[in-house]
Amino acid sequence: KQEVTQIPAALSVPEGENLVLNCSFTDSAIYNLQWFRQDPGKGLTSLLLIQSSQREQTSGRLNASLDKSSGRSTLYIAASQPGDSATYLCAVRAGSNYQLIWGAGTKLIIKP
């Protein structure tokens, strides 16, 4: 059974710092992995999607990497800003199944 874990559960850093969020999964047979952002009480916004054949994806100040063999993905945020404060969730899609299996998220606070 696929399980997704995100550590740490919460992170608070000063504005301007570069930071890394971690996501691990137990079954390496994934179809893809997606990082989402969720603001309090809101829905989820897709940030980056990495296919199983890819190693990383970049969008602006965000870079996501994928290492299937070790069951890990990281989300790197460069030059953090207070507007980056949110909960970041990763989700994996296993095989041709359309379900996403989710981590519990990392709550990120960027202090001005």
Next chain:
Amino acid sequence: DTGVSQDPRHKITKRGQNVTFRCDPISEHNRLYWYRQTLGQGPEFLTYFQNEAQLEKSRLLSDRFSAERPKGSFSTLEIQRTEQGDSAMYLCASSPPGPPGNTIYFGEGSWLTVV
């Protein structure tokens, strides 16, 4: 706006009542998903439609839950005889035709509070 739309955004109901949520996906998206999320947790998959066909259904979905997508466009999620444990945010999402690797787009969610 062509995003995923959910209605109502908030619903407070008494235990034992029935509630229904509606989801309008992005036009031309043939795939539609329902998830449930409680505070501090990631979403849990409930069900998946491709066009009007319900192709996947989680074991989490008890007999009190039913979802429909009669014309392959909007979808409804009904919860009968609500219980306090049903209190959560119900998220709808859609994705375009193609392989499972397409990005999935979420609505703002419908908050349910059962009192």
